[in-house]
Amino acid sequence: MADHGPDKGIKRWLYTTNHKDIGTMYLIFSLVMFFIGGSMALVIRTELMQPGLQFVHPEFFNQMTTMHALIMVFGAVMPAFVGLANWMIPMMIGAPDMALPRMNNWSFWILPVAFGILLSTLFMPGGAPASGWTMYPPLVLQTGDAFPFLIFSVHLMGISSIMGAINIIVTILNMRAPDMWLLKMPMFVWTWLITAYLLIAVMPVLAGAVTMLLTDQFFGTSFFLAAGGGDPVMFQHIFWFFGHPEVYIMILPAFGVVSEIIPTFSRKPLFGHDSMVYAASCIAFLSFIVWAHHMFTVGMPLSGQLFFMFATMLIAVPTGVKIFNWIGTMWRGSLTFETPMLFALAFVFLFTIGGFSGVMLAMVPADIQYHDSYFVVAHFHYVLVPGSIFSLFAAAYYWLPKWTGHMYNETAGKLHFWLSTFFVNLTFFPMHFLGLAGMPRRIPDYSTQFADFNWMASVGAIGFGLSQLIFVYVLLTCKKGAKATDRVWEAPKGLEWTVPSPAPYHTFDTPPVKRVAQEAFE
Amino acid sequence: MSHADERYYVPHDSHWPIVGSIGLLFLMVGVSTWLNGADLGFWVMMGGVAVIVTMMIGWFGAVIGESQGGLYNAQVDKSFRMGMFWFIFSEVMFFCAFFGALFYARNMSIPWLGGESNNFFTNLLLWNGYESAWPTNGPGEVGGDFETMGPFGLPLINTAILLTSSVTVTIAHHALIAGQRKILSTFLALTFLLGFIFVYLQAVEYIHAYQDLNLKLTSGIYGSTFFMLTGFHGMHVTIGAIMLFIIWLRVVKGHFTPQSHFGFEAVAWYWHFVDVVWVGLYVFVYWM
Amino acid sequence: MMRKLLCSVPGLVWAGAASADYAVNMPKGVTELSAETYEIHMLAFWWCVAIGVVVFGAMLYSLVKHRKSKGVQPADFSHSTMAEVVWTALPCFILLFMAVPAAETMIKLEDSRDPDMSVVVTGYQWRWHYDYQDSDIAFYSSLAESSLKARRLESGIDPYSVENYLLEVDNPLVVPVGAKVRVLLTSNDVLHAWWVPDLAIKKDAIPGIINETWFKADVAGTYRGQCAELCGKDHGYMPVVVEVLEADAYAEWIAGQTADTTGSNE
Numbered sequence A: 001m002a003d004h005g006p007d008k009g010i011k012r013w014l015y016t017t018n019h020k021d022i023g024t025m026y027l028i029f030s031l032v033m034f035f036i037g038g039s040m041a042l043v044i045r046t047e048l049m050q051p052g053l054q055f056v057h058p059e060f061f062n063q064m065t066t067m068h069a070l071i072m073v074f075g076a077v078m079p080a081f082v083g084l085a086n087w088m089i090p091m092m093i094g095a096p097d098m099a100l101p102r103m104n105n106w107s108f109w110i111l112p113v114a115f116g117i118l119l120s121t122l123f124m125p126g127g128a129p130a131s132g133w134t135m136y137p138p139l140v141l142q143t144g145d146a147f148p149f150l151i152f153s154v155h156l157m158g159i160s161s162i163m164g165a166i167n168i169i170v171t172i173l174n175m176r177a178p179d180m181w182l183l184k185m186p187m188f189v190w191t192w193l194i195t196a197y198l199l200i201a202v203m204p205v206l207a208g209a210v211t212m213l214l215t216d217q218f219f220g221t222s223f224f225l226a227a228g229g230g231d232p233v234m235f236q237h238i239f240w241f242f243g244h245p246e247v248y249i250m251i252l253p254a255f256g257v258v259s260e261i262i263p264t265f266s267r268k269p270l271f272g273h274d275s276m277v278y279a280a281s282c283i284a285f286l287s288f289i290v291w292a293h294h295m296f297t298v299g300m301p302l303s304g305q306l307f308f309m310f311a312t313m314l315i316a317v318p319t320g321v322k323i324f325n326w327i328g329t330m331w332r333g334s335l336t337f338e339t340p341m342l343f344a345l346a347f348v349f350l351f352t353i354g355g356f357s358g359v360m361l362a363m364v365p366a367d368i369q370y371h372d373s374y375f376v377v378a379h380f381h382y383v384l385v386p387g388s389i390f391s392l393f394a395a396a397y398y399w400l401p402k403w404t405g406h407m408y409n410e411t412a413g414k415l416h417f418w419l420s421t422f423f424v425n426l427t428f429f430p431m432h433f434l435g436l437a438g439m440p441r442r443i444p445d446y447s448t449q450f451a452d453f454n455w456m457a458s459v460g461a462i463g464f465g466l467s468q469l470i471f472v473y474v475l476l477t478c479k480k481g482a483k484a485t486d487r488v489w490e491a492p493k494g495l496e497w498t499v500p501s502p503a504p505y506h507t508f509d510t511p512p513v514k515r516v517a518q519e520a521f522e
Numbered sequence B: 001m002s003h004a005d006e007r008y009y010v011p012h013d014s015h016w017p018i019v020g021s022i023g024l025l026f027l028m029v030g031v032s033t034w035l036n037g038a039d040l041g042f043w044v045m046m047g048g049v050a051v052i053v054t055m056m057i058g059w060f061g062a063v064i065g066e067s068q069g070g071l072y073n074a075q076v077d078k079s080f081r082m083g084m085f086w087f088i089f090s091e092v093m094f095f096c097a098f099f100g101a102l103f104y105a106r107n108m109s110i111p112w113l114g115g116e117s118n119n120f121f122t123n124l125l126l127w128n129g130y131e132s133a134w135p136t137n138g139p140g141e142v143g144g145d146f147e148t149m150g151p152f153g154l155p156l157i158n159t160a161i162l163l164t165s166s167v168t169v170t171i172a173h174h175a176l177i178a179g180q181r182k183i184l185s186t187f188l189a190l191t192f193l194l195g196f197i198f199v200y201l202q203a204v205e206y207i208h209a210y211q212d213l214n215l216k217l218t219s220g221i222y223g224s225t226f227f228m229l230t231g232f233h234g235m236h237v238t239i240g241a242i243m244l245f246i247i248w249l250r251v252v253k254g255h256f257t258p259q260s261h262f263g264f265e266a267v268a269w270y271w272h273f274v275d276v277v278w279v280g281l282y283v284f285v286y287w288m
Numbered sequence C: 001m002m003r004k005l006l007c008s009v010p011g012l013v014w015a016g017a018a019s020a021d022y023a024v025n026m027p028k029g030v031t032e033l034s035a036e037t038y039e040i041h042m043l044a045f046w047w048c049v050a051i052g053v054v055v056f057g058a059m060l061y062s063l064v065k066h067r068k069s070k071g072v073q074p075a076d077f078s079h080s081t082m083a084e085v086v087w088t089a090l091p092c093f094i095l096l097f098m099a100v101p102a103a104e105t106m107i108k109l110e111d112s113r114d115p116d117m118s119v120v121v122t123g124y125q126w127r128w129h130y131d132y133q134d135s136d137i138a139f140y141s142s143l144a145e146s147s148l149k150a151r152r153l154e155s156g157i158d159p160y161s162v163e164n165y166l167l168e169v170d171n172p173l174v175v176p177v178g179a180k181v182r183v184l185l186t187s188n189d190v191l192h193a194w195w196v197p198d199l200a201i202k203k204d205a206i207p208g209i210i211n212e213t214w215f216k217a218d219v220a221g222t223y224r225g226q227c228a229e230l231c232g233k234d235h236g237y238m239p240v241v242v243e244v245l246e247a248d249a250y251a252e253w254i255a256g257q258t259a260d261t262t263g264s265n266e
């Protein structure tokens, strides 16, 4: 209801329809998941620190790899972006709340159920799923009791994402302030709109794929069984039809965040706003026709391999447009380097490095060497950790004052940034060398020639993990910081900066009048 | 209180979503343990279903109450419509996965097992003598010999039934807009009756397939795609028919006006979607 | 430990150039196509470096020169059609330069016609089976005893004391130098992948399907690789070893094989 504040106690969180409360819950949930998934990564890295098996059995190692990825992808990165969308989109477009607030609550509260089920598999006979986050059959069919739980938790994640995405689309298309026409929307809103379409298009396909796994296992279908006329590779096609757009689901909102932050700290409008929109749409479109670049070694016909190679390489072009536009934004600006800007800049640098290795991976003959080696692991951690995760940190620092009404501790923020940046490179850069030298991924132990770089990566990972504790410190001490002004930064653009800090429980009871809107966009 | 007169409407807090989540928890845990062989799982699953049904009745009931109470404005109506539209789109994509499997099997994996493209040795060394064909239960003849359903007979009748029902629901819609309540309720009733007849005939068809044709879910890739596609479709028809029935009850109670009848339209869209999927099925599963 | 830590940082920075015991790049390998693959890898790499120099250079320039602390007033331009056209078109051309040679190599890689010999390679959880098509030689190839003992959790054996730890098998695949070997891959249970970096081939072994690939090693020697598709708990323990022998040595090996009871291996 528009005219009173939040409920008291636990009911506020269980029953809420408020986009800010739900956004907060999403963000906290994803942070918790980041720590759980990260702890699993540390188990991986600790085991890999030295050659020889020191701490865990190979089965458990594979469970860690699988759970780490599932939790990070579906539990940390995606919900974090949905949390940001919940908090910021209504404020950025002058809406009172999300369009379908009760469903919004449900999309969130499905997640703890999904991940509760997934995490509980760790304690089941046969252990957690251990076939990689890609769940390839026939191996995945050897999972123990965890198998149906895995399938259904994936279904739940899908349902949650689809409902979240529908909500975001409807909010953006139906709840905008009257004079905010589409091409005037802030980049973050734009990238999320496109992301939401990707989500609705591919999450159901994933649901279909895992449903086929379920029926192959329990009801005797032959989708992935050659003797019955199916094909194990068919699963990979369906999975990656979902999987490749999925990786852009994890990066497009990050592009949006960075496109908000760089102009603010360059004190200059975003360069080429419209071409940014077209580039993002282009990336989204292309993402549907490149999936088989994950499958260059499965024995596809030559023509298929060539097609997927060309299509994949093309994605570098619109992505390049984004990078160049950010540099164009900084060019002849008046730059300052607060923590959000630092994270955004590191994003541009390090994501580009990840993108470069992506283009190398797209070249089929070379990929035949890279595939399923640590080179791939290096590639995707570069785009995901200093990519998606850094953009999330940037967003958190950028909007924390708006959320809490207090400035965070800048010194701690900078320390968090520098340590993270140093350690993230120490962790993931050597993995390129490991992969090129021939170390396969998903192995618990390795030949002694790989020892040195693995040792570095493990040291880096522990350092990176510890550095994240600073972020927690920043969050916990934020309330003690100086009071934030409404605009917070010197020259931010957008409606969210026209409301008080902290943003009131209900932001816009009535549509913001034209004057306000114009001030914010022009 | 909430203001219907202003532009924005923000609904009350609600306990239904969390009830729904708890229902899902029981449902999923129940099914999983059941599949793993524990009978108790079945009852947990049924408990979950009960909670979810309660939630749906409660949640939809609340929304219907608010709608009848005149709390919603045009913007809310539009939000609901868009929401429904994109929900249906996601359902379409779900079916796409299974259609994709069908096309892949027919155009890729089956010919490859038969030695085409770069799979000469697959056929020579592993499945010697297997010739690619459709329908097939694969080179391993999984599930044994079977016959297919054929496009005429029951499937054709079912096609006619569904197409007719799409017409009747449209007539009902026009009647609703024109304020002709009698025609509305008659044709709506006709629509869901046709829906239930369809489901009944499909059950007959399945029994025929299992008993007389030896066509089963386990009949290789043909059986897999046939039953998964028609089965999921049948499930959607059942849900759609139940929803039509509920809408009909609401019509009888006097709900909906010529201007505002989102609930009716949502279900009608859903019904058309189910119909379109069937046409795809009929063409690609039964006919070609 | 401290020594390693100290080495780490410069090791990272100079990794490409420096120390010989760190393998940091893709091997050039011992086949014509492995050399071509290496070239393509380097081509892509240097293009990325070049683009990186330009992109990061421009960015760093801006970061240094256009700071508020230097008193710069922000400009207010927000687009430039010219620039945008250039930086859309230029990458397209660059990509073309990379794609064409890659496609050419690809076509050669797929051409497994007219081999001198064929081997059917079958993946098992967790070992390989080699079946020579032109003779009745067939055997399993599993992780060598020495590694097997050392790999156990808390085995107490230092991996450094084991020669070719995890990369040694009991029976390697033996082929003659200079022969075009067609590898026909399949699997008996789950997916595996047969990978030997020096031969630049990696192909999945899929149950129910036969995948083809080939190599022609120009230099005799022992080449080591590993299973490259997650196949369960011992995925890390099913290495691939290919021994490429000179013609006479190979003939001798063949003779030895047919003499012994190959059946005991079956």
Ligand code: HEA
Pocket (backbone or CB within 6 Å): A134, A247, A248, A250, A251, A293, A294, A295, A312, A313, A315, A316, A317, A319, A320, A321, A323, A351, A352, A353, A354, A355, A356, A357, A358, A359, A361, A362, A363, A367, A370, A371, A372, A376, A379, A380, A383, A384, A387, A388, C048, C051, C055, C091, C092, C094, C095
């Ligand atoms: C956020 C996630 C994300 C993003 C954004 C990307 C982006 C890209 N990825 Fe990545 N990728 C993953 C996540 C991601 N990837 C994951 C998780 C996997 C592994 C999954 C698994 O197996 O578990 C993977 C695997 C993967 C593979 C399969 C490797 C293998 O298993 O063998 C390939 C192959 O083509 C690939 C390619 C690309 C390309 C071409 C891009 C492009 O979008 C990159 C484009 C960006 C740039 C190129 C940089 C900026 C551009 C310029 C400065 C312009 C000029 C540049 C040129 C002309 C080169 N990726």
Ligand code: HEA
Pocket (backbone or CB within 6 Å): A034, A035, A036, A037, A038, A039, A041, A042, A044, A045, A065, A066, A068, A069, A070, A072, A073, A077, A131, A132, A133, A134, A377, A381, A384, A385, A388, A389, A427, A441, A442, A443, A444, A457, A461, A462, A463, A464, A465, A466, A468, A469
């Ligand atoms: C968004 C996705 C995401 C993110 C953020 C990460 C983050 C990290 N990943 Fe992950 N990773 C994947 C997605 C992701 N990964 C995927 C998709 C795979 C493929 C899986 C597969 O093969 O199926 C993978 C696989 C993968 C592997 C390969 C495993 C294998 O092949 O066997 C490794 C190995 O080093 C690794 C490491 C790390 C590390 C060190 C981090 C770090 O960034 C994590 C940092 C976070 C923390 C460390 C937690 C926070 C801090 C604390 C808990 C405080 C306490 C700390 C201490 C006491 C030190 N990841």
Ligand code: CUA
Pocket (backbone or CB within 6 Å): C123, C124, C126, C191, C192, C193, C227, C228, C229, C230, C231, C232, C234, C235, C236, C238
């Ligand atoms: Cu066999 Cu991995």
Ligand SMILES: [Cu+2]
Pocket (backbone or CB within 6 Å): A243, A244, A247, A290, A291, A293, A294
């Ligand atoms: Cu991809």
